Amino acid sequence: EIVMTQSPLSLPVAPGEPASISCRSSQSLLHSNGNNYLNWYLQKPGQSPQLLISLASDRASGVPARFRGSGSGTDFTLTISRVEADDVGVYYCMQGLQTPLTFGGGTKVEIK
Amino acid sequence: EVDLVESGGGLVQPGRSLRLSCTTSGFIFGDYAMAWVRQAPGKGLEWLGFIRTKTYGGDAVYAASVKGRFTLSRDDSKRIAYLQINSLKTDDTALYYCVRYPSGFFDFWGLGTLVTVSS
Numbered sequence: 001e002i003v004m005t006q007s008p009l010s011l012p013v014a015p016g017e018p019a020s021i022s023c024r025s026s027q028s029l030l031h032s033n034g035n036n037y038l039n040w041y042l043q044k045p046g047q048s049p050q051l052l053i054s055l056a057s058d059r060a061s062g063v064p065a066r067f068r069g070s071g072s073g074t075d076f077t078l079t080i081s082r083v084e085a086d087d088v089g090v091y092y093c094m095q096g097l098q099t100p101l102t103f104g105g106g107t108k109v110e111i112k
Numbered sequence: 113e114v115d116l117v118e119s120g121g122g123l124v125q126p127g128r129s130l131r132l133s134c135t136t137s138g139f140i141f142g143d144y145a146m147a148w149v150r151q152a153p154g155k156g157l158e159w160l161g162f163i164r165t166k167t168y169g170g171d172a173v174y175a176a177s178v179k180g181r182f183t184l185s186r187d188d189s190k191r192i193a194y195l196q197i198n199s200l201k202t203d204d205t206a207l208y209y210c211v212r213y214p215s216g217f218f219d220f221w222g223l224g225t226l227v228t229v230s231s
Binding site: 055 | 147156157158162173175209215217218220223224
């Protein structure tokens with residue numbers, strides 16, 4: 001089983017400031033087809049998770065450009081260039097390379 | 113617009129069974145694998161399993177923690193995915209999400225249906 005480890009656990013950020021979340025996998029998520037099977041989700045308070053980033057760096061439809069996914073292999077980062085109040089919630093990374101599909105423990109982003 | 117609506121949750125006694133449904137609209141249901149993810153109160157996300165399209169065999173793959181007790185199925189004519197849960201345990205108490213699974217990621221999530229297992 002691929003273990004996903006996120007850091008930090010909690011991330012207070014002032015509005016307009018950047019934020020970065022790290023996600024590490026216990027095995028490489030790089031497929032032979034060249035894709036990294038790493039996804040990012042945001043679960044806003046009281047809502048279902050929503051897809052932000054798939055395949056490490058592909059923003060989902062409607063996701064603002066301030067969200068950027070990067071990384072390859074076992075180390076990945078979600079960066080928010082300028083945090084807005086609407087960005088609060090729990091961010092999860094998830095690997096889609098092999099079953100069992102596994103999630104990171106989550107990073108709670110809050111506004112200072 | 114893609115829409116996934118879960119139903120069938122509720123309060124159930126340990127040892128009983130439950131069938132959850134996921135009614136879909138807004139896309140060609142038969143073209144997509146479907147998956148289920150649950151979230152225990154105050155906890156993170158746990159993948160339970162997915163069911164492939166008929167084109168790819170229509171079989172299901174399960175997480176080890178639920179294999180043997182959980183069964184996924186689908187009715188393409190009704191555009192519904194199902195999750196049958198047998199021998200319910202208190203640890204199964206969670207919000208159960210139906211998700212669309214193109215390949216490698218979940219792109220749309222339902223609002224979830226709450227299952228509470230208690231005597």
